[in-house]
Amino acid sequence: MTDTLYIHPLTFVSGPQAVEGDAVRLAGGMVYAREFAVVLRRDGAIIQREIVTRDGVEEVFARLPDDVGPEAEAQWSDLRNAHLALELGGRTIRLDQPQVMGVLNVTPDSFSDGGKFMDDADEMQAHAAAMHEAGAAIIDIGGESTRPGAKAVWEGEEIERVRPAIEYCAGMGAPVSIDTRRPAVMEAALEAGAHIINDVSALRYDPRSLEFAAASGVPVILMHAPGKGEDLHAGGDYSAVAFDVFDFLKQARDGAVEAGVRRANIILDPGIGFGKSLADNLNILNHLPMFHALGQPLLLGASRKRMVGALSNEAAPHQRTGGSLALAQLGMNAGVQLLRVHDVFETVQARNVWRGLRDAALTDFGGLAN
Template sequence: MTQSIYIQPISTVTGPQAVEGDAVRLGGSMAYAREFAVITREGGKVVDRQLATSRSIADLLGGLPDDLAAEGEAQWSNLSTVHEPLQCGERVIRLDAPQIMGILNVTPDSFSDGGKFMDDPLAMQDQAADMHEAGAAIIDIGGESTRPGAAAVWEGDEIKRVIPAIEYCKGMGAAVSVDTRRPAVMQAALDAGAAIINDVSALRHDPRSLEFAASSGKPVILMHAPGPSNEAAEDLHSNADYTAVAFDVFDWLKERRDAALAAGIARHNIVLDPGVGFGKSVADNLNLLNALPLFHALGQPLLLGASRKRMIGALSNEAGSNKRLGGSIVLAQLGMDAGYHLLRVHDVFETVQARNVWRGLRDAGVTDFTGLPG
C-alpha cells in the first residue's frame, strides 16, 4: 500500500532571532515556523509521526525510504519558497506580507448581502470604491452564489452581472479577480479588465477551463470543494468524505496543482485555497484551520476565505452573516499567523486595520529582538 508524507509546521515564532536562527520563513511571508511534524500516512491512517527543526530535518528525511525522502525534501524546499508577485495588468501584488481581497457579490442570493449590489448599481459602485479606498489589493467579483443549495446560473446571466462591476473597478484602478467556474465568463471578464481567475471548482467544472486558463497567462486560484467535477453536478458541497480533512485536502490540492502545471499554467500563477466552508462540517473546518501552515508544503501562494462563514455563526449562538465580524477577524489573524498571502473578506476596512497592526507586531518581532543580555 502506498505511503504519503506531509511536513506540517506546528510551532511559530515572531522571527528567527527568537530561536537563534532555527526557524523557517513560510512561503516568503512574515510567518516563521520552528518545529515541524513529519507525518507518514498509509491507507489514510497515520503510521508515523516524528518531530524536527531546520537543524535536524535532513537527518530525519535521510532515514526514510527513497520515495518518501524525495517527496519530503520537495515539501521541505516548498515550505520556504519565496513567491513572485502576482502580475495583474498594471498592478503588481506583492506576496511578502498579507494582502486583502475584497468580496463584491453581484448576485440575487448571496448569503451575506442578498442581492444589494446587483439590483443597485450605485450601491455596487460605492461598495467597490469603499473597499478600494480602504486598502483592498484585489476586488473579487462574483455573479453566482456558491452557498449550499444555491440555484445554477446561466453563463449569459452571469456575464451580464459581473461585467459592469469589473469595468467600474478596473476604471478606478483596482486589480480585479473574477469568481467563476465557466470559461465563457472567464473570457468576458478578462476582456473587461479582470486579471485573476478565481475558480471554486479548481478548474474542474468545465473540461475547457484548464486549457483556457493556461492560454490566458493569468493567475488562477484553485479552491478545494469536494463536489463532483462535471457541468451537470452543481453542488460543490456534496461528496464530502474525509479520513483526515487536512491531509485529504492537501492531497486533493496537490493533484489540482499538478493538473494545472500539466495543462501549461505557470507555477507562479497558481494560488491554492483550502476551501473553508465548502463541503465541511464545523469540526472539519476547525481541524482544517488549525492545520493551515501545512499547505505551504505545496509550494504555492495561499489564499484563505473564511469571512462570515457559517461556522462562525455556529460557534456564536447562530449569529447572522452580518454579525460575524469578530469571528472573521479572528480567522483572518489565524491566516496571517500561518503565513497566508491573500485574505478574501467582506469587511475590508476592519481587516486592513487588523493586518496593519499585526504587521507592526511582526516587524517589531524581526527587527527589535532584545531576548539576549545586553
C-alpha cells in the first residue's frame, strides 16, 4: 500500500489584502492562491480530497494518515518557498517574477525554424542578438532535435553545432543554457561559456550525467519525459498524468540531490509535448500551480508545440504565436518562473503588461472611494 500526497492551488486572488490575508504567496512570486485541494492517493486511486484555505490547512493535515504527515508539511512549506536568484556569468536572474528564455536551435531539422540557424552563422548571430535585445534573460541553445522521430546525433557533431552559438551568446553577455542529454556536450558547452544544463532526459540518458552535473556546480533543469533511451517519447502510459509527472519530478529531484546536486540548483520542467497526448498536456497545464509543492523553480516549454497546432486548425509552427502567448500567460498566472519561448519580443511584452497588472493589483483595495 502506497500513499502519495498532492497540494493543488485552486483559486487565485489579486493579493492578500483582497481576502483579509487569507491567501498564500506562491514561491515568493507575484501570484497569490486562496483555496487548495489536498489530495491523497493510495496505490494510484484518489481516496481523499478536501478543499481548504490557509487558515484551515492544519486541521486537514491532522486528518491525514500519519505516514504522509511530514510530506504534507514539507509540500506546504515548499509552496511558499521563495527561490534565490540565479547568478549566471555576472548576471543576476531574479525568480520573483517570470523570466523569458529564448530558444536557439542549431540543428538541420528543427520543427520551428527549419535549420536556418545552423546553416547560416550570420542568421544565427542576428537572431541571438535580437532575442537578447528583446529581453531574453537566458538563451537556450540546442544541437539535437528532440521532436518525435528525430534521429540521434553523435556527440562530437552536437558539440560542433553548439560551440559557436554558445561562444557568440556568452560573448555578448547573455546567460546561456545548453539543451543536451550528453555529458561530453555538457562539459564542452560549459567550457565554451554556458551557465545552465538543460537535460530533457532529467539526467537519465547517460549514467555519467548525474555525476558531471553535481561536479559542475551549475543550475540544472530536469524535464519529464517517459522514455529514457533514444526515444524520449516512448512509454507515455499514465494513470493520472499530472500526478504521475509530479511523482516523476519529485523522484528526479531527490535522485539529483542524492548524487550531489545542490537542491538550490535544480529547476523542474513538466515536459509539455514529450510522450503526452493533447489531453495529457492540457491536464498538466491546468495543474501547473501544484508543481510549486516540489519546492523548485519551474520552467514551462510550450512555445509553438504541436498542441497549439492541434487546437488551431493545424496551424504551422510559425503561425502558433497567439496560442504560444496564451500558454505563456497561463504559466505566468500559475507562478512559473521561466518561460522557454521562440517569440521573445512578443512574450516579453506580454510579461511586462502582466507584471504591470500584478503590481497595480497589490495597491488596489477594491476600488472603494475614500
